[in-house]
């Protein structure tokens with residue numbers, strides 16, 4: 001069968017012949033892949049930089065996708081760490097790590113949106129006591145996950161939704177998705193952080209995709225400008241596009257009722273994540289969210305890899321477009 005094949009961590013995957021997968025365990029199922037998202041996590045899998053990398057090559061990248069198996073059901077699946085990923089004509093899934101989708105689901109929208117959307121959906125449902133009427137700050141709101149976080153906060157009944165990020169054009173599109181205020185994180189870093197603190201004086205939850213220095217600056221500003229420092233503030237670390245570490249001043253934790261938690265695989269169990277997916281898939285199927293997907297034939301995988309670094313859209317690879 002044909003697949004996107006990584007033979008070297010220095011070069012993009014190529015469309016090549018690869019051994020067809022076989023089912024080994026009782027819950028395994030070989031499925032025909034319909035669509036697989038090219039998420040940031042997939043890029044780090046394919047260049048060997050992800051912390052789960054075992055350096056084993058060749059590998060087929062792709063951590064999740066939509067497909068159909070011998071039972072005829074349309075499924076969204078999440079793969080374990082494997083060299084037999086989703087970017088192939090076929091892959092093998094553990095049906096326990098899949099959900100059956102409504103037949104009218106759009107495979108492209110589901111493949112594009114589930115990974116970025118589940119980051120905030122799971123965080124707000126599992127890592128904080130989120131209630132309608134709470135105020136949310138999305139830090140790093142311009143990416144695919146940030147755009148979804150704005151929409152999910154709105155769906156969950158957030159009152160204020162403050163979207164902060166770089167890229168004025170992308171930021172300008174967020175009020176139409178539910179942001180009640182936007183803060184451009186560009187120019188002088190201290191001035192930008194101060195603007196952020198002044199816009200977010202009453203937030204209950206921060207959904208953070210940045211980390212690194214921007215988070216340090218933002219946390220100090222938000223705590224300093226806080227209207228009521230005794231009011232609980234939960235800072236949920238989800239992504240780290242601006243850096244893997246952030247210096248947290250001790251005073252930030254003393255001066256306000258701040259708690260920092262993370263959300264992702266590990267801090268939330270696979271069982272808990274899977275339990276959230278049917279409702280999220282239904283919302284995507286209902287067309288609740290604006291999904292910015294770019295379907296691309298799997299044959300064009302090399303070009304897709306080059307494009308992924310440039311386009312804000314989520315590329316979705318399709319073996320049979």
Ligand SMILES: NC(=O)c1ccc[n+]([C@@H]2O[C@H](COP(=O)([O-])OP(=O)(O)OC[C@H]3O[C@@H](n4cnc5c(N)ncnc54)[C@H](OP(=O)(O)O)[C@@H]3O)[C@@H](O)[C@H]2O)c1
Nearest residue numbers: 115116119142143144145146166238239240241242263264
């Ligand atoms: N924990 C989880 O469950 C989970 C799930 C999904 C995703 N994630 C993580 O969430 C993060 C975002 O994912 P994504 O799918 O949204 O990626 P994405 O679509 O590639 O978006 C990344 C965004 O971050 C922006 N950015 C990069 N560096 C920045 C900086 N220094 N300051 C401000 N903005 C910056 C980019 O802006 P430019 O275009 O200007 O570079 C882009 O808008 C990644 O770290 C991903 O691994 C976590």
